[in-house]
Amino acid sequence: MNQFIKVALVAPLLIGGTAHQLFAQEEGADEATKNVTLDKKYETEINALSKRPAVQTAFKYFTELEPQTKKDLILLTEIPSPPFKEVERSKKYAAMMKEAGADSVWIDKVNNVLAKRKGKSGKKTVIVEAHLDTVFPAGTDVKVKQKGDTLYAPGVGDDTRGLTAVLAVLKGMERAKIETDADVIFVGAVGEEGLGDLRGVKNLFMPGGPKIDSYIAVDGHGIDGITHRGLGSHRYRITFKGPGGHSYGAFGIVNPHGALGKAIYYFTTEADKFTKEGVKTTYSVSVVGGGTSVNAIPYESWMEVDMRSESPEKLNGVDALLQAAVQRALKEENAIKRRGPDLTVTVKLVGDRPSGRIEPTVPLVQRAMAVSKYLQAEPVLSVGSTNANIPISKGVPSVTIGSGGTGGGAHSLNEWWLNDKGTLGLQRILLVLLAEAGPAN
Structure with a gap:
């Protein structure tokens, strides 16, 4: 018989906040998710994964990589990526993914970047995605300004930090030689914001696209939020x-x-x-x-x-x-x-x-909750409008999680991001991914 731990789900307090986290605050804190239970077996699974020597090597590397991850964040932020005009950022992100060691990298017909890392069996495919576009029109000054430890620029957090977090996780897996049983496709998606209407992810699910068994979207900051319901x-x-x-x-x-x-x-x-x-x-x-x-x-x-x-x-x-x-x-x-x-x-x-929901009892949601607990954070289940809406509406296990650190002012010219224990966000993405994709041995 499984043992359960009660998880109190209360929306976080925010200063500014990204779109994903604002949904957690304004729309996700309802009675339906306040008494969700976390199955003890998923805590056990995550604890076991975290103790693997290769995973510990990746964790250490994330810290060593922080200066480069910051440079990557500044570089990508300063490449304008207005709605429907993501092509230049797509090209650069594809080059960065290729350099990081993906087995194959390509740009699809709508300018999504896909970087595949082959698994041992390849019987399952897990997507890890962040979005390339920002809400800001062409001509917006996207030069990054630093005040103390805080980075200021339109789009620096939503979702350029997500892009660099996904890239860093790929680098960490390569450095630590972490192999998975499932294929993993790292994605930089277009069209998440506004009238982009999720066109990038819609294209991933078109006939002829990859068979997708699990979907992990990275959007927002922090290590507690888990969007499992599509608004x-x-x-x-x-x-x-x-x-x-x-x-x-x-x-x-x-x-x-x-x-x-x-x-x-x-x-x-x-x-x-x-x-x-x-x-x-x-x-x-x-x-x-x-x-x-x-x-x-x-x-x-x-x-x-x-x-x-x-x-x-x-x-x-x-x-x-x-x-x-x-x-x-x-x-x-x-x-x-x-x-x-x-x-x-x-x-x-x-x-x-489209709307829909993935039940909190689904393994992917449970694993995301267990990882937050492992990192000493209280998981916050929420509803939101993110790229995960598409897989959620199709019944594909999907969550949206943050990329670590803290930030605010999303969708404003004063948007900011602070590397407050940002490596925990990378650890979180890696553990959720590895639990879903399965270690190769």
């Missing part, structure tokens, strides 16, 4: 269009702003009722635009809407309310016109992140 989202750009004209001379034609205003009102009124009960579900009319002049009836009016839930049913439900509100507004605006053509509307899905 799904639907994002739309909705555009009402009419002929436009002079505010006086063309009066009586359809007005796209009128329709947009009605759509927002009808949607938010019904969505407010719908989201008051059940699994947390959110909605936001986030950006609006249109119009040319105070004395002109606009020819178009548009909005971008974000909806999120870890429940597919609730997400689809609030989505249906948006669609109904748009059509009602269109019909009513056309009904009051006095002349001219009808108003039209286009509803474009610009973001579709």
Whole structure:
């Protein structure tokens, strides 16, 4: 009979915080995960792995490697990687992976970097991934500035630190000659942020891609957070269009702003009722635009809407309310016109992140929890929107974990990262990976 240890899961206090950890704080600290149990056998497994001479050699090497890991972090941070423009960072990261000793390295059709390390049997494939893109547009100053021991730059933590952590783990495995039973593919993925819509990981799971048995995403900092539930989202750009004209001379034609205003009102009124009960579900009319002049009836009016839930049913439900509100507004605006053509509307899905969950009893989640305990941290289970959403939605055992150290200001120009026991993050990634991939002997 297995013995269990209770794990109290309480969201961490943060200063700034990365997107992954903010989800742990704001969305992950719910009653569903506060009394999850950790099976003692996984603690035993992790303790045994940590005592292997090769693993201890890798741990020691992580410390010796810290000056180079810092240089790698600065180098990669200063290569701009805006959404959909990750190619230069991809090329450099691929070269670094090749130099680190991967058996084969390639860049796929969407500019993901894949570095394969062959396992003894290769019957299983484990992915270890961090994302290449940042939220910052082209032209952003990404020069790293150091104040004391703290590094400041847009993207330095989210997720460039993750990239360097994954790279360092590969280097450590090579130096210590750690062999696994499963194949391991280290990935630098594109398209995690914003309208990138997880396109990099979606491509990994397309037909013809590698068979993936376990997925470890590295995003955020610290050694306690474990995202095992995918926060799904639907994002739309909705555009009402009419002929436009002079505010006086063309009066009586359809007005796209009128329709947009009605759509927002009808949607938010019904969505407010719908989201008051059940699994947390959110909605936001986030950006609006249109119009040319105070004395002109606009020819178009548009909005971008974000909806999120870890429940597919609730997400689809609030989505249906948006669609109904748009059509009602269109019909009513056309009904009051006095002349001219009808108003039209286009509803474009610009973001579709699937939701789902991996149960805390699944070995990968248990192993991630056990590693946090081994490193003297209390594991924090959470829901979040990360690259792990895709494998989670497909039922592939998946977690997102941090890369060590501490940081804050994610998605801001003042983003920072501090190497506060950062090597513990590398130890964590290695132990979770080795437990999933299995030692070769």
